[in-house]
Amino acid sequence: MCGIFGVVDFSKNNNKRSVFEGLMRESCRRGIDASGVGVFLSKKNLILKRQGSGKKLLESLEYKEEIGPMINGADVLIGQSRLATDGDPKDSINNQPIRSGETYLVHNGIVINSGELAKKYLIPQEESDSRILAKVLDKESKRLGSTKKALVKISGEVAGTINLIMVTKIKDKLKINVVSNNGSLYIGRGDNKIIFASEKVFLKRVVAESNLRLEIDQIIAGTGMEISPDGSVEKYNLKKSIVSRERTKLVEVSEALLRHNLDENIKEIKRCVKCILPETTPNISFNKEGVCNYCREHKKIKYSSSFKLKKIVSKCRSGNRKADCIIAFSGGRDSAYGLHYLVKKLGMHPIAVTFDWGMISNIGRRNQARLLGRLGIEQIIVSADLKKVRDDIKNNLRAWLRKPDLGMVPLLMQADKVTEYYVDKIKKELGLELVFFCRGNELEREEFKAGYCGVKNADPGGIIHNYSVADKLRLLGYYLRQFVINPYYLNSSLLSSMWGYLITYVVPHDYIYLWHYIKWEEGKILKTLFKEYGWEDDGETGITWRIDDGSPAFYNYLYGQIQGFTENDSFRSNQIREGLLTREEALKIIERENRPRYAAIQWYFDTIGVDGDKVLSIIDRIRKRYKSDRITI
Numbered sequence: 001m002c003g004i005f006g007v008v009d010f011s012k013n014n015n016k017r018s019v020f021e022g023l024m025r026e027s028c029r030r031g032i033d034a035s036g037v038g039v040f041l042s043k044k045n046l047i048l049k050r051q052g053s054g055k056k057l058l059e060s061l062e063y064k065e066e067i068g069p070m071i072n073g074a075d076v077l078i079g080q081s082r083l084a085t086d087g088d089p090k091d092s093i094n095n096q097p098i099r100s101g102e103t104y105l106v107h108n109g110i111v112i113n114s115g116e117l118a119k120k121y122l123i124p125q126e127e128s129d130s131r132i133l134a135k136v137l138d139k140e141s142k143r144l145g146s147t148k149k150a151l152v153k154i155s156g157e158v159a160g161t162i163n164l165i166m167v168t169k170i171k172d173k174l175k176i177n178v179v180s181n182n183g184s185l186y187i188g189r190g191d192n193k194i195i196f197a198s199e200k201v202f203l204k205r206v207v208a209e210s211n212l213r214l215e216i217d218q219i220i221a222g223t224g225m226e227i228s229p230d231g232s233v234e235k236y237n238l239k240k241s242i243v244s245r246e247r248t249k250l251v252e253v254s255e256a257l258l259r260h261n262l263d264e265n266i267k268e269i270k271r272c273v274k275c276i277l278p279e280t281t282p283n284i285s286f287n288k289e290g291v292c293n294y295c296r297e298h299k300k301i302k303y304s305s306s307f308k309l310k311k312i313v314s315k316c317r318s319g320n321r322k323a324d325c326i327i328a329f330s331g332g333r334d335s336a337y338g339l340h341y342l343v344k345k346l347g348m349h350p351i352a353v354t355f356d357w358g359m360i361s362n363i364g365r366r367n368q369a370r371l372l373g374r375l376g377i378e379q380i381i382v383s384a385d386l387k388k389v390r391d392d393i394k395n396n397l398r399a400w401l402r403k404p405d406l407g408m409v410p411l412l413m414q415a416d417k418v419t420e421y422y423v424d425k426i427k428k429e430l431g432l433e434l435v436f437f438c439r440g441n442e443l444e445r446e447e448f449k450a451g452y453c454g455v456k457n458a459d460p461g462g463i464i465h466n467y468s469v470a471d472k473l474r475l476l477g478y479y480l481r482q483f484v485i486n487p488y489y490l491n492s493s494l495l496s497s498m499w500g501y502l503i504t505y506v507v508p509h510d511y512i513y514l515w516h517y518i519k520w521e522e523g524k525i526l527k528t529l530f531k532e533y534g535w536e537d538d539g540e541t542g543i544t545w546r547i548d549d550g551s552p553a554f555y556n557y558l559y560g561q562i563q564g565f566t567e568n569d570s571f572r573s574n575q576i577r578e579g580l581l582t583r584e585e586a587l588k589i590i591e592r593e594n595r596p597r598y599a600a601i602q603w604y605f606d607t608i609g610v611d612g613d614k615v616l617s618i619i620d621r622i623r624k625r626y627k628s629d630r631i632t633i
Helices: 016-030 054-059 061-071 114-120 129-144 147-155 200-209 264-268 306-314 333-345 362-375 386-402 406-430 447-451 469-485 494-506 522-533 552-563 567-577 583-593 598-608 612-621
Strands: 003-008 034-040 045-051 076-082 098-100 103-108 163-170 173-180 186-190 193-197 215-218 223-227 233-237 325-328 350-356 379-383 434-437
Touching: 003 016, 003 103, 003 163, 003 173, 016 034, 016 054, 016 061, 016 076, 016 193, 016 200, 016 379, 034 054, 034 061, 034 103, 034 163, 045 054, 045 061, 054 061, 076 103, 076 163, 098 129, 103 129, 114 129, 129 147, 147 163, 147 173, 147 223, 147 233, 186 200, 193 200, 200 215, 200 406, 325 333, 325 406, 333 350, 333 362, 333 522, 350 362, 350 406, 362 522, 379 406, 386 406, 386 598, 386 612, 406 434, 406 447, 406 469, 406 494, 406 552, 447 567, 469 494, 552 567, 552 598, 552 612, 567 583, 598 612
Parallel strands: 325 350, 325 434, 350 379
Antiparallel strands: 003 076, 003 193, 034 045, 034 076, 098 103, 103 163, 163 173, 173 223, 186 193, 186 215, 223 233
8 A cells, every 4th residue: 555666776876865755755645654765785775764754754863864875876775655554653673665684675565365475485474464475575586596586476376466666685786676466666767767656646746856857657567577787677477466365353352342232122113114214213204004204205226327338438448558547446345346347347447546544444455455456456545644534533533422413423434525635636647537436326325314414305316415505504504503512523623524525515526426327236246356356344244335444333333322223224225125135134134234343343443542442331321212211421
């Protein structure tokens, strides 16, 4: 997920420092959890890495006094701006560049089966998949007598994504290998210089600022190149990555958290006799037969045809492996299958754009890597300031617990509402016309969330932006009243919340919503993802919806405990209305899906830094909408 970059220049050019530091600053967009640089000369090398952004590293005294003065005389420079996945960035051993023997590397991506590789090559298990990869490559390079041969061999055994800039030092001579299995790496060549970066736009900006004359190309997915000290370059092909079902290790759950469970009285709630929505649903009513108004007023979902979709994309399809569209990509089942469909069914070559708003789960990251590595698709990551975002979530949760209100629960997810802003920004940077979103699935319509805010029977066609002006104003008015009633919401998140509202409800976006053209078929989608990509479910309940996000496990516990149902009940009810499920099947499914996902809830609390036992204890005491003997805090 990180930004990696490098400079190879065996001449005595004096502008290496400005180029290298420019690459570091540009790469910060992809992650600021940690940063590091490696400086290599024929007889000397230095590594500096630390927690925090690359910009802060450049401003540090250690960099200015030890690293900076060496850069212009260096032959090779490598660096990373890290978005932490595996391995705590507070421990520098997990940060990059990584050294194993005389092998040094920076790695962008996730190796799904790092545990399997460690066992196979007798490498001690590590917290970081990148460190395992470095040790395996170093060991195989020595055994085979060739770094290139080791990279070709190991790439065919990796599941996930690998983008590497690797420096090998043999008898004071440096050899550089650069490989990518999904195309998330670019090269600029010319002026006796070779430079690398994770994104083309980074290289273009640095080249322009440094007045260089470089030709910029992509390291094509599934290829590598070896650069020798004389400047010669040898290109080679990698083996295709494998499918692996190795799972994320679940977070250890505290005994205190396990004491909390959903109220048994939920089973007694009156439900619609046709769907499974309960009487606690906002704005619900039942006729004499016990059928709810949502069922009575339901209109069958109408899909545009796949033929129309093919006609649209035919005008933009590149046909030469050049990027021809963007897909907003979270790694959830909708966007994962959407990426598969674009590549395999429509013959497109998309760039996957991901905004990490602070709550992407480990499973979500790993499922992203599975698809990207297997399909050879470039990913552009934009990372929020994760510490600030998580502090904002914590502040809003504390405010909510002071005056619990179900209409304000979505505020806990406000940081992800600016995804469209970054997608639009990258669309402009890349000059691409088509953007695919895999939201807009009308089966996922959740009227109850807006219902608490006074929005009645609204149907935006799966796209929140399409709410009427009156409903948008109702939502805004509701939030503003809550801010007045509960001033604890007036915290550090306020500006980003307002920005999120504007991006979601006011700023227009020109996207193609995949599920408006093709029918959403759960069995087909899951069969494809599991069989062809080794896709991973949540590991606790077998649930597959919204497991890419770390928030739903918590807020569905909250919804279940207070209102007696979750978004799963709403989703399954829509499937019943569309004839995709029977009511009996849906009841059995939600019995499993609505169970508390304790490991995921623990991850949520650990990530934002709150005492989960205290939070759930407060939620458990909030008055229940389904009990006559209501309890107040």
